[in-house]
Amino acid sequence: MKVLTQRIQTSSKAAKLLEWGKLVTVMGSAQIALQALGFVGGILVIRLLPTQEYALYTLANTMLGTMVLLADGGISTGVMAQGGQVWQDRERLGVVLATGMDLRRKFAIISLLVATPALIYLLRHQNASWLLTILLTLSLIPAFFTALSGTLWEIAPKLHQRIGLLQSIQVGASIGRLILLGASLFLFPWSYIAVLAAGIPQIWANFRLRKLAHTLAAPNQPIDPVIRQDILNKVKRLLPDAIYYCFSAQFAVWVMSIFGSTTAVASLGALGRLAVALSLFTAMFSALVLPRFARLPYDSALLMRQFSRIITGMLLLCAAIVGGVWLFSTPILWVLGRQYANLESEIVLMMIGKCIGLVAYSAFSLCTSKGWVINPIVSISLSMASIVCGAFFVDVTSLRGIFILDIFVAAVQLIMHLVYGYLQFHSAKPVSELSEIE
Numbered sequence: 001m002k003v004l005t006q007r008i009q010t011s012s013k014a015a016k017l018l019e020w021g022k023l024v025t026v027m028g029s030a031q032i033a034l035q036a037l038g039f040v041g042g043i044l045v046i047r048l049l050p051t052q053e054y055a056l057y058t059l060a061n062t063m064l065g066t067m068v069l070l071a072d073g074g075i076s077t078g079v080m081a082q083g084g085q086v087w088q089d090r091e092r093l094g095v096v097l098a099t100g101m102d103l104r105r106k107f108a109i110i111s112l113l114v115a116t117p118a119l120i121y122l123l124r125h126q127n128a129s130w131l132l133t134i135l136l137t138l139s140l141i142p143a144f145f146t147a148l149s150g151t152l153w154e155i156a157p158k159l160h161q162r163i164g165l166l167q168s169i170q171v172g173a174s175i176g177r178l179i180l181l182g183a184s185l186f187l188f189p190w191s192y193i194a195v196l197a198a199g200i201p202q203i204w205a206n207f208r209l210r211k212l213a214h215t216l217a218a219p220n221q222p223i224d225p226v227i228r229q230d231i232l233n234k235v236k237r238l239l240p241d242a243i244y245y246c247f248s249a250q251f252a253v254w255v256m257s258i259f260g261s262t263t264a265v266a267s268l269g270a271l272g273r274l275a276v277a278l279s280l281f282t283a284m285f286s287a288l289v290l291p292r293f294a295r296l297p298y299d300s301a302l303l304m305r306q307f308s309r310i311i312t313g314m315l316l317l318c319a320a321i322v323g324g325v326w327l328f329s330t331p332i333l334w335v336l337g338r339q340y341a342n343l344e345s346e347i348v349l350m351m352i353g354k355c356i357g358l359v360a361y362s363a364f365s366l367c368t369s370k371g372w373v374i375n376p377i378v379s380i381s382l383s384m385a386s387i388v389c390g391a392f393f394v395d396v397t398s399l400r401g402i403f404i405l406d407i408f409v410a411a412v413q414l415i416m417h418l419v420y421g422y423l424q425f426h427s428a429k430p431v432s433e434l435s436e437i438e
Contacts, residue, residue, distance in 0.1 A: 037174040041181050041198075048185040049194060056128055057191040060136050063119045064195075067140075068147050071111035074238025074373075075103050076151050078231030080159075081371040084294030087159040094218030099227045100152050103235075108148050112141070132192070139192040143199025146206050153209035156216040158291040166287070169208045176201035230371075238368070240376035244383070275354040281317065285362055294369035304425040307366055311418070314362050318355035325351045346399050353406035356414055363417035372424045379416065386412035 049057060079100035086092035116137060123133045157166045180197040289310055296302060325332065329344045367373070390408040395401035 033171050037178050041178045044181050048189050053191040056123060057194050059122055060140055060195055063115060064140055064143060067111050067115045067144055069242050071108045071148055073107055073242050074235040075100055075231060077238060077368045078234035079152060079155055080294055080369055082227055083155055083159050084369060087295055091218045093156060094221035095224045096227055097217050098221040099223045102223050103231060104148055104152060108145060135192040139195040143195060146199060146202035150202055150206050150209055153206060153213045156213040158287055160216050163287055165212055169205050173201045173205035234373055237373035237376055241379060244380050278354055278358055290365055290369055293366050300425050307421055311363060314359045318359060322351050322355055346403060349403035353403055353410050356407060356410035360410055360414035360417055363421055367421045374420050382412060382416055
């Protein structure tokens with residue numbers, strides 16, 4: 001009997017490993033395809049747009065990202081946390097999505113009203129004509145609203161781990177975006193055409209995502225005031241962090257542009273392109289790991305065990321990435337160009353900081369998926385204090401110094417989220433039914 005039990009357990013573990021292997025292969029292949037399509041699309045925009053038009057396109061795209069971040073303000077996190085509790089109940093999951101969509105529409109209008117004057121001012125400051133300014137602003141609106149809706153429609157498929165279908169929709173949208181960009185910019189090399197061409201395929205993607213979500217969550221559900229208030233409570237804690245992030249995300253660039261040389265700023269931008277590769281692991285974490293953790297019951301031992309496993313796995317992954325960059329720094333820098341060939345130590349420092357930031361983001365996301373959010377006064381204060389304190393001990397006018405500062409700030413973020421997470425696990429109440437990550 002004991003031997004039989006051991007064989008069953010071994011078979012179960014093997015099946016689980018096989019399932020995870022298939023998921024990672026599907027997700028990884030799709031993400032590589034998405035990254036490649038996005039890269040080719042970016043090159044097309046750079047090559048086909050005149051310099052002035054590309055500058056305006058970059059400005060509009062940057063503002064679009066800021067608008068989306070502010071309009072979300074933690075709503076998608078609140079919906080994920082609520083959905084993780086009722087994901088097996090089609091009716092209740094539909095209520096959660098309907099409530100989140102209602103809040104998202106209201107926040108989107110506020111974000112649009114706040115960001116539009118700022119965008120108009122920046123475009124005019126870059127010598128854009130009034131006609132071009134109006135066309136660019138209008139071209140952002142469909143991309144803005146479709147980006148917001150898409151992130152919520154993806155939650156139900158993520159919770160049910162319909163990864164293959166989700167990835168096929170995303171790849172299809174990326175292919176459509178690439179084709180539309182190439183066809184339109186060859187004929188009309190204007191910035192607002194590029195923005196429209198990049199946003200229109202998301203309309204098709206949202207139609208497919210909504211159809212997929214409705215097979216998992218009942219459509220046309222009423223808005224629940226209790227769920228609405230719970231999501232708003234998350235927003236109250238996350239929105240200040242989102243606002244802070246909008247201004248702090250480009251901190252290194254601002255510091256180098258004020259105190260550093262032009263060469264240092266260029267090097268910072270060039271090395272920063274390499275960090276985009278980490279978005280592959282961020283996407284896989286968000287699609288495969290985070291929804292499964294959100295589905296776990298509130299049992300302190302179970303949550304702590306799974307949290308520790310995930311963080312340990314992320315640390316090992318990041319150690320491998322940093323090791324690979326250290327070993328192959330010379331050929332990696334060769335890809336960037338000869339002018340960056342002497343940045344072997346800087347590229348390793350940059351990747352260490354970005355990897356620590358990736359683990360800190362993972363710990364933060366795991367906590368918020370269970371509805372646990374650090375008081376923004378505490379998190380923002382600690383973040384700002386780490387920047388100020390770190391700046392006293394490193395030379396922020398050098399590229400090496402700015403990367404060391406980034407490592408210090410990211411390490412403080414990681415420690416903060418780990419400590420907060422383990423404190424919350426101790427307060428989680430055990431439940432009778434335990435479920436492991438499947």
